[in-house]
Amino acid sequence: xFSKFLAFKRVVQPSSSLLTRCLNNNNxxxxxxxxxxxxxxxxxxxxxxxxxxLWKSVTSVSNAGAKKGRGRGAGRIRxxxxxxxxxxxxxKINMLWPGLSxxxxxxxxxxxxxxxxxxxxxxxxxxxxRDSMTKFRRLKLTPIERGWSGNRMxxxxxxPPDPIGEDEFVGFDTKVLQLRSLLIMKGSLGRxxxxxxxxxxxNGQGLAGFGIGRSKEAPAALRRAKxxxxxxxxxxxxxxGHTIFHDFYTAFGKTKIFVQMKNEGYGLKCHRAIKExxxxxxxxxxxxxxxxSNNLQHIVKAFFIGLLQQxxxxxxxxEKKLHLVEYRAENxxxxxxxxxxxxxRTKEEIPKDETLDFIQYVMNDKVILKKxxxxxxxxxxxxxxxxxxxxxxxxxxxxxxxxxxxxxxxVKSFLTERYPEExxxxxx
Amino acid sequence: xxxxLINKLPRNNIKTIITRSSEIQSCRHLSIVPSLYDxxxxxxxxxxxxxxxxxxxxxxxxxSKVFRKRCNTGLFVLxxxxxxxxxxxxxxAEIAKAxxxxxxxxxxxxxxxxxxTINEVLSEDPAxxxxxxCKYLFTDITYGVKNEHRIxxxxxxxxxxxxxxxxxxxxxxxxxxxxxxxxxxxxxxFSDKDRFNDLLDNSKYEFILxxxxxxxxxxxxxxxxxxxxxxxxxxxxxxxEILRSTRHFGPMTFYLTWHQSMDNLMLxxxxxxxIREAVLLTSLRQxxxxxxxxxxxxxxxxxxxxxxxxxxxxxxxxxxxxIQLDNKCVxxxxxxxxxxSAMKSQHELALQGFRExxxxxIDLSRGLRKAHGGV
Numbered sequence: 001x002f003s004k005f006l007a008f009k010r011v012v013q014p015s016s017s018l019l020t021r022c023l024n025n026n027n028x029x030x031x032x033x034x035x036x037x038x039x040x041x042x043x044x045x046x047x048x049x050x051x052x053x054l055w056k057s058v059t060s061v062s063n064a065g066a067k068k069g070r071g072r073g074a075g076r077i078r079x080x081x082x083x084x085x086x087x088x089x090x091x092k093i094n095m096l097w098p099g100l101s102x103x104x105x106x107x108x109x110x111x112x113x114x115x116x117x118x119x120x121x122x123x124x125x126x127x128x129x130r131d132s133m134t135k136f137r138r139l140k141l142t143p144i145e146r147g148w149s150g151n152r153m154x155x156x157x158x159x160p161p162d163p164i165g166e167d168e169f170v171g172f173d174t175k176v177l178q179l180r181s182l183l184i185m186k187g188s189l190g191r192x193x194x195x196x197x198x199x200x201x202x203n204g205q206g207l208a209g210f211g212i213g214r215s216k217e218a219p220a221a222l223r224r225a226k227x228x229x230x231x232x233x234x235x236x237x238x239x240x241g242h243t244i245f246h247d248f249y250t251a252f253g254k255t256k257i258f259v260q261m262k263n264e265g266y267g268l269k270c271h272r273a274i275k276e277x278x279x280x281x282x283x284x285x286x287x288x289x290x291x292x293s294n295n296l297q298h299i300v301k302a303f304f305i306g307l308l309q310q311x312x313x314x315x316x317x318x319e320k321k322l323h324l325v326e327y328r329a330e331n332x333x334x335x336x337x338x339x340x341x342x343x344x345r346t347k348e349e350i351p352k353d354e355t356l357d358f359i360q361y362v363m364n365d366k367v368i369l370k371k372x373x374x375x376x377x378x379x380x381x382x383x384x385x386x387x388x389x390x391x392x393x394x395x396x397x398x399x400x401x402x403x404x405x406x407x408x409x410x411v412k413s414f415l416t417e418r419y420p421e422e423x424x425x426x427x428x
Numbered sequence: 429x430x431x432x433l434i435n436k437l438p439r440n441n442i443k444t445i446i447t448r449s450s451e452i453q454s455c456r457h458l459s460i461v462p463s464l465y466d467x468x469x470x471x472x473x474x475x476x477x478x479x480x481x482x483x484x485x486x487x488x489x490x491x492s493k494v495f496r497k498r499c500n501t502g503l504f505v506l507x508x509x510x511x512x513x514x515x516x517x518x519x520x521a522e523i524a525k526a527x528x529x530x531x532x533x534x535x536x537x538x539x540x541x542x543x544x545t546i547n548e549v550l551s552e553d554p555a556x557x558x559x560x561x562c563k564y565l566f567t568d569i570t571y572g573v574k575n576e577h578r579i580x581x582x583x584x585x586x587x588x589x590x591x592x593x594x595x596x597x598x599x600x601x602x603x604x605x606x607x608x609x610x611x612x613x614x615x616x617x618f619s620d621k622d623r624f625n626d627l628l629d630n631s632k633y634e635f636i637l638x639x640x641x642x643x644x645x646x647x648x649x650x651x652x653x654x655x656x657x658x659x660x661x662x663x664x665x666x667x668x669e670i671l672r673s674t675r676h677f678g679p680m681t682f683y684l685t686w687h688q689s690m691d692n693l694m695l696x697x698x699x700x701x702x703i704r705e706a707v708l709l710t711s712l713r714q715x716x717x718x719x720x721x722x723x724x725x726x727x728x729x730x731x732x733x734x735x736x737x738x739x740x741x742x743x744x745x746x747x748x749x750x751i752q753l754d755n756k757c758v759x760x761x762x763x764x765x766x767x768x769s770a771m772k773s774q775h776e777l778a779l780q781g782f783r784e785x786x787x788x789x790i791d792l793s794r795g796l797r798k799a800h801g802g803v
Contacts (some may be wrong), residue, residue, distance in 0.1 A: 246511075260508075261508065262508050263505075263506040263507055263508045263509065264506055265505065265506055266506075266508070317513075320513050322513040322514060322515060323513070323514045323515070323516070323519050324511060324512075324513060325511065325512050325513075325514050325519065325522065326509050326510075326511055327509060327510045327511075327512070328507075328509045329501075329503060329506075329507040329509075330497045330498070330501070330503060330506060330507070331495045331496070331497060332495050332501075332529060332533070334491065334495035334526050334529075335514075335519070335522040335523060335525075335526055337519065338511075344515060344516050345515060346515055346516070346517070347515050347517065347518075350515070356513050358510070358511040358512060358513060359511075361513070407613070
């Protein structure tokens with residue numbers, strides 16, 4: 001064992017001594033003085049193949065693997081250009097090579113080949129540069145073009161439907177509601193991929209329609225859906241130009257939607273697909289709660305059915321044969337007659353069990369479950385009572401501060417004049 | 429240092445210019461001299477039922493304006509409207525209720541005489557002279573006592589115990605029993621002349637009058653001067669329409685009539701073809717001053733006019749009785765113009781215009797009746 005080690009040392013020594021001497025006496029030129037007889041194999045895996053092939057061997061995924069989704073997402077290896085940021089003549093050991101990395105003559109002096117102190121930051125810089133290359137850069141959309149999420153299609157606008165002959169869809173805009181891939185088994189081709197798109201188009205003034213399109217490619221599916229939507233326009237009346245005529249309940253399959261009319265300025269507080277539909281129609285204020293299944297196609301269909309089944313105020317008054325009267329808080333609850341039927345029933349003609357409550361009537365006697373509101377978890381704890389007691393005396397301070405600021409331009413009281421030194425101290 | 433000085437100079441100049449221009453402005457507005465109710469007490473006349481009825485009718489209440497959207501109701505966001513199915517009877521009841529509410533909303537701020545300063549010494553105690561260097565104020569804060577009847581007294585350093593004057597009473601009442609919206613310190617819009625004039629120039633009359641109602645008592649000199657300037661400004665600009673259907677139209681008409689300056693209002697009524705209201709205004713003047721030549725006739729006509737509906741509501745369907753009544757009104761106004769008007773030529777011109785317009789209306793309605801087969 002020991003003899004073997006010695007032998008190994010003998011082999012190693014000459015080369016190591018050559019290196020150290022070379023380093024120590026690099027001013028002295030001793031060409032051809034020390035020749036190593038041990039053979040060095042310079043050909044290996046890395047310099048036999050081109051970079052392109054080497055990278056391919058690392059990054060490529062088998063066909064079966066790609067189908068399973070390998071080589072995508074996190075942990076994916078990306079090709080880097082290792083030559084970037086490197087200069088000929090500059091390396092790990094910081095040498096000065098006259099004529100390569102420095103001029104031969106500087107001033108009057110002839111430069112000599114010499115070793116400079118090591119640059120410790122060089123490697124770090126290189127790694128940083130390489131890392132910046134591999135970072136994944138998304139195609140950026142402007143916030144206006146962006147849809148519901150990232151740069152995915154749902155929620156994005158794709159323009160008006162294509163004109164039919166000479167009839168153009170002026171003022172129309174189409175929004176994508178859904179874009180998904182479907183897999184179909186075919187006898188001859190096996191499993192094939194199809195795209196299905198659902199879009200809604202409308203002019204914001206009561207005309208709107210939705211359509212579904214299927215195709216092998218996503219853009220084609222979108223186009224087909226858009227044009228179908230343009231063919232299936234429906235007209236909806238908008239109450240006072242901003243909301244629906246009354247609350248309603250609507251369902252399609254297992255999807256149930258409770259929709260409520262709202263005051264001006266309330267906005268659209270509902271499912272994002274319903275919001276897009278409302279914007280296409282021109283409805284500005286509404287609240288909708290989706291219950292049961294949230295299958296998007298069902299939501300869209302249910303909402304459209306509900307809108308179509310609405311009755312105008314005049315129709316409601318005629319159905320009931322009673323005056324329909326509106327009360328608004330901002331008008332001090334002044335009874336404003338909105339619709340009157342041709343003939344009005346008297347109190348005696350109304351059966352006892354008839355629903356007269358407006359909301360109950362338009363909801364077809366369906367009652368929305370209103371969940372009980374529980375106190376916040378901290379409100380039952382003793383520390384909350386302590387907090388309330390402690391901060392009771394500060395409860396008006398904010399208002400007082402505001403009043404003082406409007407009156408004097410600063411927080412000031414009779415005490416500030418009596419103790420001016422306090423103010424000077426706080427300023428300093 | 430130099431640069432700072434140079435910077436300051438032009439700024440100062442601008443300031444002086446601004447103040448000067450504002451002085452000029454305020455000078456222009458100061459030409460309106462407030463006239464107060466300080467010699468004779470207007471309250472008995474104002475509160476008499478006949479005058480109240482006349483003033484309410486002259487207000488020409490339009491329910492859609494009475495129940496307009498207001499921004500001082502404390503609603504920061506709009507609420508979803510509620511709907512009801514009503515039968516005829518229920519609807520009538522609801523409308524009656526709304527009319528009651530309208531009556532409430534149109535209740536006129538009182539017009540009363542300006543108060544006198546209180547200077548009533550309760551006792552003098554020389555033993556207390558020099559007891560303290562400050563005044564002592566005592567307030568009776570018993571629950572249920574009205575603000576004007578509350579006992580508030582002050583003990584001066586010289587030992588005199590006296591009843592407080594109005595401004596101290598108001599301040600203490602507001603301290604112990606704060607009235608919603610009233611400020612202890614006078615709002616800038618009333619204390620700063622420029623801001624007040626800006627409001628007047630922007631025709632924010634209703635805002636001024638509403639705020640004055642909250643901030644002041646009706647017998648305060650400041651209230652009377654603020655309202656007086658506002659009424660005169662309206663009269664000058666002839667913006668009576670802004671105050672119609674509000675609670676301030678009555679007091680304004682009363683003010684103008686009381687101070688013998690209702691000619692502009694009369695002209696506006698004649699030009700707006702409201703001849704019946706013009707007669708009511710004459711009747712009002714007769715009630716207040718009793719100086720109208722045909723006062724008795726005006727009173728009689730007013731009694732006939734009051735039960736009829738508002739004139740502007742049905743302009744193109746005149747019955748024979750309407751025509752008769754209107755002709756009487758025209759005669760009455762003619763006499764008034766001759767006897768009492770200060771703007772005779774303008775009034776006569778307006779009346780002539782009305783006559784021509786009315787003749788057309790008469791022809792139209794008679795022709796219509798004939799065409800429909802009437803006699």
